[in-house]
Amino acid sequence: MTRPVKQVHLAALFPVNQMTAWRDARAGSQVDFASYSHLARTAERGRFDAFLLADFPRLVEHRGRISDIGVAGQLDQITVLSALASVTDRIGLAATVNTTFNEPFDVARKLATLDHLSGGRCGWNVVTTPDPWTGENFRRGGYLPYPDRYLRAAEFVDVARTLWGGWGPRGAARFRHEGPHFRIGGRFTVPTSPQVHPLTIQAGDSEQGREFAAATAEMIYSRHLGAAGRAFHADIKRRVARHGRDPGHVKIMPGVSFVLGGCDEEARANAVLAQRRAVSPQLAIWYLERVWGRDLSAYDPEGPLPGIDPDPDAAAPGWPGLADAAVRSRRAEKWRALATERKLSIRELVMKLTAGRPFIGTPARVAEQMNDYVQSDGADGFVLVPRYAPGGLDEFVDRVVPELQDRGVLRTEYSSRTLRGHFGLPAPAGHRSGGVLSAIRGAERPPARGGVTVGVPRIAAGAASGGPSAVSPPALAQSALAQPAGRQA
Numbered sequence: 001m002t003r004p005v006k007q008v009h010l011a012a013l014f015p016v017n018q019m020t021a022w023r024d025a026r027a028g029s030q031v032d033f034a035s036y037s038h039l040a041r042t043a044e045r046g047r048f049d050a051f052l053l054a055d056f057p058r059l060v061e062h063r064g065r066i067s068d069i070g071v072a073g074q075l076d077q078i079t080v081l082s083a084l085a086s087v088t089d090r091i092g093l094a095a096t097v098n099t100t101f102n103e104p105f106d107v108a109r110k111l112a113t114l115d116h117l118s119g120g121r122c123g124w125n126v127v128t129t130p131d132p133w134t135g136e137n138f139r140r141g142g143y144l145p146y147p148d149r150y151l152r153a154a155e156f157v158d159v160a161r162t163l164w165g166g167w168g169p170r171g172a173a174r175f176r177h178e179g180p181h182f183r184i185g186g187r188f189t190v191p192t193s194p195q196v197h198p199l200t201i202q203a204g205d206s207e208q209g210r211e212f213a214a215a216t217a218e219m220i221y222s223r224h225l226g227a228a229g230r231a232f233h234a235d236i237k238r239r240v241a242r243h244g245r246d247p248g249h250v251k252i253m254p255g256v257s258f259v260l261g262g263c264d265e266e267a268r269a270n271a272v273l274a275q276r277r278a279v280s281p282q283l284a285i286w287y288l289e290r291v292w293g294r295d296l297s298a299y300d301p302e303g304p305l306p307g308i309d310p311d312p313d314a315a316a317p318g319w320p321g322l323a324d325a326a327v328r329s330r331r332a333e334k335w336r337a338l339a340t341e342r343k344l345s346i347r348e349l350v351m352k353l354t355a356g357r358p359f360i361g362t363p364a365r366v367a368e369q370m371n372d373y374v375q376s377d378g379a380d381g382f383v384l385v386p387r388y389a390p391g392g393l394d395e396f397v398d399r400v401v402p403e404l405q406d407r408g409v410l411r412t413e414y415s416s417r418t419l420r421g422h423f424g425l426p427a428p429a430g431h432r433s434g435g436v437l438s439a440i441r442g443a444e445r446p447p448a449r450g451g452v453t454v455g456v457p458r459i460a461a462g463a464a465s466g467g468p469s470a471v472s473p474p475a476l477a478q479s480a481l482a483q484p485a486g487r488q489a
Contacts, residue, residue, distance in 0.1 A: 008374050008409045009251050009381025009423065011050040011094075011219075012043035015389055024277065024388035031073055033083060038390035040084050043091055046397035047411045049422040050092035050123055050219075051084070052201075052383065053077045057098060058134045062286065078110045085118035092419030094123030094201055100149060101129065101138040104159035104182060111198045112164060112190040120194030120418035125201035126216065128153050150208040152181045154437040157200070157216050161431040163188040164197050179437070197428045199419045208440075214239030214250070215439040218425055221383055222254040225357075229254060229378045243439055249425055251380040257358040257387060258366055258396055267360045274387060275351050284347040287354070291328050291335075301347040305339050367403030374409070 014036060028035040040051040056074055077095040084093055093114065097107050107124075115122035128149040129135070144152060159177050166173045166188050176185035202217035204210065213220050214236060224232040237247040259274055261267030279287075281301035289296050292306060293314020299306055310332050312325040339349045359366045373379060386392025404410035416422055 005409060006374050006380065007411070008371060008404055009253060010043075010046065010048040010410070011052055011092075011253060011381070011383045012039060012048055012393055013052045013054065013255065013383050013385045014039055015385055015387070015392070024392075026391055027388040028390050030389075031075055033080070035390040036080055036084060037087050039386070039393055040088055040091060040093075042390075042393045042397050043384075044088050046393070046401040047405075047414060048091055048384075049381070050094050050199075050419060051088075052094045052123070052125065052221075053080065053096060054125075055096035055098060055127065057101070057129065058137055062289065078114060081122075082114055082117050085114065085121065088121075090121070090414040090417060090422075092121045092123050092199065092422060093118050094125055094199070094419075096125040096127055098127050098129055099153040099156040100144060101135065102156075104156050105163065105184060105186075105188075107156075108160040108163040108188070109190055111160075112193045115193035115195055115198050116190070120420070122193070122195065122198040123201055123219070123419050124198045125203065125221070126153060126157060126212075127203065147208075150204075150212045150440065151437065154212060154216070154440045155179045155181050158431075158436045159184070161197055161428075161436075164193070165428070165431050167192045195418050195420050195427070197431070199423070199425070210236060210239060212440060214245075215243045216436055218250055218420075218423065220250060220252045222252055222379070225254050225256070225373070225378065229373075230376070233377055233379060249423075251423055253381045253383050254379050255383045255385050257385050258400070259358050259360045260363055260366065260395055260399060261360075262362065264361045264365060267362065267365075271358065271360050275355050278387070279347060279351045279354060281347060284350040287350045288335075288346060291331050293328065299346065302345045305336050305346055305349065363399035364403050367400050367407065370400075371404065371407055371409050 028038075043051050055077060059074070077097075081093040081095055095111070095114070097111070099107075111122055111124050128144075158179075159182055162175055162177065166175050167190070172187035172189070172191075174185070174187055177183070199219060200217050201219045201221060202209070202213035203221040204213060205223065220236060222229065222232055233252050236250065236252055240247045240250045259267055259271040261270050284301045285296050285299065288306070291310060292308075293311035294306075294308070296306060310325065310328045312329070314325075314328075335349060335353070338344070338352075339346075342348075342352075344352065359369055361369070370382060374381065384393060384396060386396075401410060405412050414422070420427065
């Protein structure tokens with residue numbers, strides 16, 4: 001039997017906290033609504049499923065000061081997305097909302113309101129935050145121990161779904177919830193929204209994160225491609241089935257970028273130029289200072305790495321994994337060995353470390369690579385992370401989208417008005433209070449991941465053929481939906 005051709009799902013992520021996106025000469029302002037509206041409307045013109053915003057509850061800091069490498073400020077997402085609902089018609093509008101420091105009633109009310117204002121286009125990327133550095137901005141302070149943060153998140157989703165489903169023919173029914181993290185009761189204030197439950201998105205990659213995603217998510221933002229991406233795809237789908245859910249109702253979408261050219265050779269040259277533009281001399285020094293914990297401004301970015309060791313007493317707030325002095329020392333030693341072996345300057349090393357492997361090639365070649373990867377069950381689609389905003393997605397929509405449409409794998413017109421409809425998902429069939437938390441607690445330990453690693457995977461085709469060879473957000477962009485400064489996952 002001939003296997004049905006899968007449709008390629010696409011979403012766009014606004015690059016609000018990428019360290020390089022706002023240094024591009026073509027970039028606008030990250031606090032100008034025109035930057036958001038242009039990118040969202042471009043994605044809608046390309047018939048994308050969704051437009052996503054990442055959340056950063058604390059700005060990037062370095063050596064005790066706000067870093068001028070990052071952006072100078074960030075807007076409230078729900079407000080921005082509500083405004084975007086008035087200038088877009090069909091594209092989904094998804095917010096990243098933290099479950100560690102927020103409260104279910106307030107979040108449920110805001111998301112249900114956005115779902116009403118957008119006509120059923122709201123999505124919720126559910127994240128947690130494990131570090132006290134971010135927690136300083138919130139009343140409860142501190143942070144939850146690692147084993148507890150997904151349990152709180154699961155209970156949070158349970159409560160929100162209970163609230164969303166609590167409006168009947170006679171108005172709002174009374175609710176009462178008593179659990180480990182929340183004890184609340186009353187009546188929800190927002191009538192049932194068009195989707196009932198906004199589309200749930202998740203991006204965690206730990207064992208708990210995968211299990212939580214399998215129990216709750218309808219879209220999963222992944223940072224895996226290649227063989228590791230296929231293993232991740234299969235692992236998640238198995239977990240989804242084990243939770244009694246339809247694996248086809250969960251879409252796995254890795255974050256990727258792209259570089260185009262008139263031929264593959266030109267595209268590769270453009271990729272090198274883009275990476276050099278992305279890693280400025282200032283950024284190269286800053287990147288090393290996070291690990292060394294020292295002022296390295298006296299060092300030449302085009303020269304060799306520092307001969308001194310990292311400061312064992314330096315703090316690295318907001319940078320996951322860098323607080324431990326032994327970890328930073330080992331990383332510095334590894335980088336120094338790589339730089340010596342390859343004869344790399346500081347800037348060249350950082351370019352290599354942050355390059356990733358975007359889809360590189362002609363528009364036809366990029367479309368072919370993306371489609372082949374989806375048809376081989378490496379993913380169900382992609383989250384496009386442009387290298388700058390607002391115009392960073394224009395070339396993809398103008399040149400690659402028609403190629404995907406010609407192959408019959410991307411819609412030419414929207415057939416639904418809701419975000420759930422874009423993904424071919426049915427309306428929620430009711431919610432059992434406490435069901436998500438019970439599913440997380442009662443899940444059996446899944447089998448080994450079969451080689452899936454958290455590091456940067458490879459893909460067989462390789463960059464030389466014009467395809468991606470590793471997870472490929474723009475330079476220095478960690479998985480922005482899962483691990484921003486003040487890490488969230």
